[in-house]
Amino acid sequence: MTSTRPAVILTVDVEDFFEPRPPFDTYHGIIGTEKWATPLIMDVLEDLGGRGTFFVDVYNRRTVSEETISSCVKEIDERGHEVGLHTHPLFPEGKRGYGMAQTMKAHTLDEQTEFIEKGVELLERWIGKRPTSHRAGGYGANYDTLVALERNGVPIDSSAFFGYPHCGLNDPPLAVNDPVQFGGVTQFPVTVTRCEMKAGPLKLFSMIKKLDPDWSSAGELKRQIDAVVESGSGPVILFLHSYSLIDIENGFRPNPKAVSVLKDVLSHAADAHNARLTSIESVVDEFDVTESDQLRDPPVVKSDLVFRNLELTWWLLKKVRPRHVRGALGLR
Numbered sequence: 093m094t095s096t097r098p099a100v101i102l103t104v105d106v107e108d109f110f111e112p113r114p115p116f117d118t119y120h121g122i123i124g125t126e127k128w129a130t131p132l133i134m135d136v137l138e139d140l141g142g143r144g145t146f147f148v149d150v151y152n153r154r155t156v157s158e159e160t161i162s163s164c165v166k167e168i169d170e171r172g173h174e175v176g177l178h179t180h181p182l183f184p185e186g187k188r189g190y191g192m193a194q195t196m197k198a199h200t201l202d203e204q205t206e207f208i209e210k211g212v213e214l215l216e217r218w219i220g221k222r223p224t225s226h227r228a229g230g231y232g233a234n235y236d237t238l239v240a241l242e243r244n245g246v247p248i249d250s251s252a253f254f255g256y257p258h259c260g261l262n263d264p265p266l267a268v269n270d271p272v273q274f275g276g277v278t279q280f281p282v283t284v285t286r287c288e289m290k291a292g293p294l295k296l297f298s299m300i301k302k303l304d305p306d307w308s309s310a311g312e313l314k315r316q317i318d319a320v321v322e323s324g325s326g327p328v329i330l331f332l333h334s335y336s337l338i339d340i341e342n343g344f345r346p347n348p349k350a351v352s353v354l355k356d357v358l359s360h361a362a363d364a365h366n367a368r369l370t371s372i373e374s375v376v377d378e379f380d381v382t383e384s385d386q387l388r389d390p391p392v393v394k395s396d397l398v399f400r401n402l403e404l405t406w407w408l409l410k411k412v413r414p415r416h417v418r419g420a421l422g423l424r
Contacts (some may be wrong), residue, residue, distance in 0.1 A: 099327035099375045100317070100367040101280075102137060102358065103176075103250060105227065106130055106164065106334040108156045109184045114344035117156050118335035119164040128286060128346050129334045130164055134171055136354055142369025146334075147178035147227040149249075150214045154183050161219045169219045174371035176225035177211045177246065184229070194244040195232020197260040204240040212244050224373045227251050231282070235274070236259030241277040250329065250373055252281035254390065255300030268390050269325035273381045280372055281327040285316045286390045291398045300390060304331040309407035310353045312395060314360045319391035321365050327375055328361070 108118045116122050121129025129148065137144050145170045150161055168175050181203075182194040196204055208226070216222050225248040226241055233251035237260075237354075241249055252261040254268045261279070266272055271280050287308070288298040291364045301307050303316050337354070339347040361367040368375075395401040397408075 098321050098361075098365050098367045099370050100330065100358070100365075101261075101327050101363040101370060101375070102133070102142070102330045102332060103227070103282075104133055104144060104146045104332045104334055104336075105178055105229070106146050106168075107149040107180065107229070108152065108176060108334075109180075110155065110340070110344075113155060114340075116344070117160050118333075118338065118340075119156060119160055119406070121335060121338055123338075123344075123346055126156050126346070128338050131167065132337055132351065133332065133334070134168070134173060136351065136358065137173070137367065137369055138171070140355075140358055140369055142358070142362075143173045143371050143374070144369070145174040145176055145225060145250075145371045145373070147176040147225070149178040149180050149213050149229070151180065152183065162214075165215065165218050167181055169221075171176075174225065174373050175215060175219060175223055176227060176248075176275075176372070177208065177215060177223045178227055178229060179207060179211060180229035188333075195230045195258075196228045196237050197232050197234035199292070201236040201239060204237055205243050208240050208244045208246065212246065222246070222277040224248055224376075225250060227278075231256050231261075237261075238260055238274050238277045238279070247276060248280060248376055250280045250282065251373060252279055253302065254281060254284050268388055269320065271326070271376075271379045271381045278376055278379075278381050280327070280329060280376075282331060283320055283325070283327075284390045285319055285393045287312065287316070287393045287395065289395055289397055292396065296397070301393075302331050303328065304349065305336060305353050305357070306333075309404045309411075310356050311355075311401060311403045311412075312393065312407075313357045314364075315393045315395070316391075317361050318364070319355070319393050321367070323391040325391065326379060328367070329372075330357070396414070 228251040231253040253259045287301045289296040337350045339345045397405040
């Protein structure tokens with residue numbers, strides 16, 4: 093039975109694919125004497141009495157060492173957060189993006205099974221237990237991915253991203269925002285809302301957005317959380333990268349503003365909705381998951397860029413990059 097307190101789950105993709113290299117790894121993000129990546133995200137959660145789910149890419153040896161990754165994994169586990177598996181079958185070429193040929197769904201079922209098996213073995217060697225959850229890089233999973241996870245005894249996946257055309261999990265029996273069962277795997281889809289923009293009485297556009305500070309202002313993120321909680325969907329899954337608190341666009345500098353936004357958004361969830369800040373594995377047994385054959389519409393979030401929500405207007409002017417437009421249109 094679902095708790096009366098909504099579950100808000102901060103999921104973090106822990107990875108490092110930056111070339112040319114920043115002067116540190118973005119698993120730990122050590123700048124001077126401080127850590128601005130995964131450890132700082134855990135600090136923010138713990139200060140609010142919460143825990144999160146960290147999907148760790150364990151395979152990359154091109155920009156980080158095994159020691160770097162394993163030490164990060166051990167710290168996540170020792171601090172009581174969930175360590176999930178993050179799969180990138182090939183190194184994502186390019187500064188920010190990569191083609192779908194480099195994601196899980198481009199590979200056969202046997203290839204995916206073997207790749208997941210190797211990742212599970214690494215995590216088990218480092219922390220003495222197998223991961224219970226997985227997310228495919230680039231949301232590039234398909235139904236074979238879920239079968240491969242079941243073969244490896246990984247019972248939870250969080251790769252489905254409704255509205256993202258390169259995700260191979262967007263059709264029933266999987267659903268929008270609600271956990272559903274596929275074989276022996278429970279799918280916790282990335283939470284999305286339909287965000288509608290207008291300028292006074294003039295309707296501008298709408299788009300499907302995940303709940304990610306890289307895609308929404310703090311105010312819009314709060315409205316997204318409100319809408320999902322009010323819709324009765326469960327749980328609210330927020331999205332972050334291990335380097336989200338670093339200004340990667342301007343020399344990989346510390347980004348205190350991003351830290352403030354994360355604290356503000358998580359505090360809003362806890363204060364406004366009495367939400368639990370928790371991990372996926374902690375709530376998986378709370379939901380009555382079945383195989384669904386319907387896709388309901390995402391909750392709608394309305395923003396007025398002229399009157400009520402000027403902070404979003406300023407955010408858009410400062411933050412929108414070509415990758416956001418490509419992502420909204422499903423382009424590479």
